Amino acid sequence: MKKVLLMAWLALYACMLRAQTVNLFDESSIGMGDSIDQVKYQVVYDAEYIYEKKYTKTDTIIGRIEEKMLLQIGNKYSAFYSYPIFQRDSTISANMAKGIPANFSGNGGQINWKIYKNYPEPGKTAYLDFFAADRYVCIEPMEPTDWQLTDSIDSICGYECHQAIAKFKGRTWIAWYTEDIPIDNGP
Numbered sequence: 001m002k003k004v005l006l007m008a009w010l011a012l013y014a015c016m017l018r019a020q021t022v023n024l025f026d027e028s029s030i031g032m033g034d035s036i037d038q039v040k041y042q043v044v045y046d047a048e049y050i051y052e053k054k055y056t057k058t059d060t061i062i063g064r065i066e067e068k069m070l071l072q073i074g075n076k077y078s079a080f081y082s083y084p085i086f087q088r089d090s091t092i093s094a095n096m097a098k099g100i101p102a103n104f105s106g107n108g109g110q111i112n113w114k115i116y117k118n119y120p121e122p123g124k125t126a127y128l129d130f131f132a133a134d135r136y137v138c139i140e141p142m143e144p145t146d147w148q149l150t151d152s153i154d155s156i157c158g159y160e161c162h163q164a165i166a167k168f169k170g171r172t173w174i175a176w177y178t179e180d181i182p183i184d185n186g187p
Helices: 083-097
Strands: 004-008 021-024 034-054 060-074 078-082 114-117 124-131 134-141 148-156 159-168 171-177
Touching: 060 083, 078 083
Parallel strands: 004 171
Antiparallel strands: 004 034, 021 034, 034 060, 060 078, 078 114, 114 124, 124 134, 148 159, 159 171
16 A cells, blocks of 8 residues: 555635744754744645555554644745644743743644745755654755646535645645635645
């Protein structure tokens, strides 16, 4: 079974936000990190990630992760990461600003990677992840995604949405979009 990441616009809501910023969680950050842009739109996705781990030729585990993901779209950059981790890091950052020691307990989510588009410069994508105590950053040119539009239509949050499917970097992506919200952005 191939790895599949299902991005559904089930929790589609794009709001004008003036007080929030797109924050950079870099390879050494704890808490919020530096503000790199003003948030224009914020979208929360319900994500489902199905994976396969092969330990031996006969020992395979198939797992499933479901998590809310946050897409913040600014004037220059966009950021995509786990919503529970964003909430935890926001709380840690606010507490640290008040002099309260950082408390990393609680639900931090299962998806630790973060994606930044057009960062650190236009046309680049930054992928941040960590394994154990080591943090990694991969910066590479943005690659176009070859979306194939299907005939599937559904109503999501009152919007008529269409399905699109793409194979990108070893995964199959399924997305729902509406022409009523003219934003060309996503993870």
